[in-house]
Structure formats: structure tokens, C-alpha cells
Amino acid sequence: MPVDFASLPLREVRKGRALQWDPHAIDFAQDRRDWAALTLPERQILLSQVVGFLVGERAVAHDLAPLQQVLRRERGHMEEEMYLTQQTYEESTHVEFFQRWLNEVLPGKLGEDVPVPQGKGSRVLSERLPRAMTALNTDSSRAAQLYACTVYHQIVEGVLAEVGYQIFYDCMDARGILPGLRQGVRNIQTDEARHIAFGTYLARRILTENPELKDRFSAWMEELGNEARGDAENLFVGHSQPYPFGLDREKTLAFSNTLCRRRTEAVLSGAGVEA
Numbered sequence: 001m002p003v004d005f006a007s008l009p010l011r012e013v014r015k016g017r018a019l020q021w022d023p024h025a026i027d028f029a030q031d032r033r034d035w036a037a038l039t040l041p042e043r044q045i046l047l048s049q050v051v052g053f054l055v056g057e058r059a060v061a062h063d064l065a066p067l068q069q070v071l072r073r074e075r076g077h078m079e080e081e082m083y084l085t086q087q088t089y090e091e092s093t094h095v096e097f098f099q100r101w102l103n104e105v106l107p108g109k110l111g112e113d114v115p116v117p118q119g120k121g122s123r124v125l126s127e128r129l130p131r132a133m134t135a136l137n138t139d140s141s142r143a144a145q146l147y148a149c150t151v152y153h154q155i156v157e158g159v160l161a162e163v164g165y166q167i168f169y170d171c172m173d174a175r176g177i178l179p180g181l182r183q184g185v186r187n188i189q190t191d192e193a194r195h196i197a198f199g200t201y202l203a204r205r206i207l208t209e210n211p212e213l214k215d216r217f218s219a220w221m222e223e224l225g226n227e228a229r230g231d232a233e234n235l236f237v238g239h240s241q242p243y244p245f246g247l248d249r250e251k252t253l254a255f256s257n258t259l260c261r262r263r264t265e266a267v268l269s270g271a272g273v274e275a
């Protein structure tokens with residue numbers, strides 16, 4: 001059976017191919033100068049963001065494969081498998097970017113010369129995500145597939161990461177600092193918009209074919225949305241008001257809730273209609 005070039009997954013593959021970028025081509029000379037001029041609390045909050053993103057990108061790169069394999073076992077989803085091949089490559093690019101920034105901008109080794117930022121890591125990333133994805137190795141059900149792409153594409157990419165980009169821009173844009181980090185984060189956000197579009201397409205397809213799962217999807221989004229908001233709260237632990245860079249805790253938490261509601265509506269509004 002020929003692949004369908006008009007399908008959403010293959011349209012996204014072509015967009016992604018045209019937008020490929022090299023994480024080693026971004027210049028960090030100004031980032032090094034800007035970093036040296038930051039206050040300690042500013043460095044701490046930015047470093048916890050960069051390290052949080054590196055951990056997150058490593059987690060999503062590690063854990064996507066079982067989704068591709070379950071689609072393969074089910075058969076008939078060649079275009080979706082092809083999309084996930086590109087997505088895995090892009091997640092690896094994102095790992096390279098954040099690792100390179102840490103290697104080249106920090107004035108020493110993280111964990112040796114520069115202390116690792118304190119604070120609670122994300123439970124969504126360390127527990128929910130790997131559990132949901134590796135479950136697909138033994139559970140091929142549509143419910144397991146939907147749960148996996150809900151945690152991965154809707155919550156990790158559609159809520160946690162989107163809150164993170166906003167924090168990055170709030171820290172850097174107004175002061176025009178760290179141009180290399182801003183460039184990489186913008187490129188990553190553009191890549192991630194395609195990942196979210198694919199995940200939304202996949203969730204809609206499953207819900208169109210299995211409408212009995214809609215209530216479970218809504219319940220998962222509510223439960224995971226609460227955990228995502230907890231992750232956003234953790235960012236401010238150890239800091240006191242006024243927060244570094246003028247960050248606003250309440251605005252950040254409200255943004256997390258808004259994103260979660262938007263992602264839920266985006267999936268449900270398209271379930272049953274052509275994506």
C-alpha cells in the first residue's frame with residue numbers, strides 16, 4: 001500500500017525536513033558574557049530551566065520508541081510510524097542543544113565547579129512518562145496508546161514544555177540576553193509544535209475509532225494537569241519574592257491550567273472529524 005503524502009503525519013514530516021537545524025551551529029560567545037553578568041538567583045533559576053529541559057529532552061528521546069512499535073504491531077499506520085522516526089531524531093537534536101549549551105556556557109563542569117540546581121524534579125517526567133510509554137511493550141490496547149500519547153504529546157510537550165518556553169522568554173527577551181539560548185529554545189518550540197500537532201492527530205484518530213475512551217481522556221487530562229501545575233510550582237521553590245527576572249508565580253500557574261484546558265479541547269473538538 002503506497003504511503004499517503006496528503007496525510008497529516010507526512011505533511012508534518014515535510015515541514016520538519018525543511019526546518020531542520022544544527023544545534024552545533026549556534027554561537028554562544030554572547031551567552032558566556034551574559035551569564036557572567038547575572039546575579040546568583042538569576043543563574044539558579046535559568047540553570048534549573050536548562051537542566052530541567054535537558055532531563056526532559058533525554059526522557060522523551062528515550063521513551064518514544066514503544067509508541068512506534070505498538071503502531072507497527074497494529075499494522076496500517078505506516079505514515080504515523082514515519083512521523084515518529086522524524087520526531088525521535090528531533091528529540092535527539094534537542095538533547096544535543098541543551099548539553100552543548102551547558103558544556104560551552106557554564107564556567108566549569110556542572111556538578112563539579114557549578115552546583116547542580118536544587119529543587120524537586122518533575123514526577124511527570126521521571127515516573128508518569130516512562131511508565132506510560134514502556135507499558136506499550138506489553139499492552140497494545142487503544143486505551144494504553146491513548147494514555148501514552150496523552151502523557152507524552154499533550155502534557156509533557158503541550159503543557160510542561162510550553163510553560164518552560166514562556167519562563168525562558170520572560171527571563172531573556174526583555175533584557176535581550178543569552179541570544180544563543182533564545183535561538184535554540186525558539187527552534188525547539190517550532191519543532192515541538194509539530195510534535196504536538198501529530199500527537200493531537202493521533203489522539204483524535206484513536207478517539208474517533210474508540211469514542212468510549214473520551215471520558216477517560218478527559219479524566220487523565222485533569223489528573224495530569226494537576227501534576228503539571230505542581231511541576232510549575234516547584235520552579236519557584238527556594239526563591240522568594242520578588243522572583244528573579246520579575247517572574248510571576250500566579251501567572252505561571254494560571255498559564256499551566258490554561259494550556260491544559262486548551263489541549264483537552266483541541267483533542268476533543270477534533271475527535272470524530274477529519275484532523
Ligand SMILES: [Fe+2]
Pocket residue numbers: 057060090091094188192
Ligand atoms: Fe524535544
Ligand SMILES: [Fe+2]
Pocket residue numbers: 060091157191192195
Ligand atoms: Fe517533542
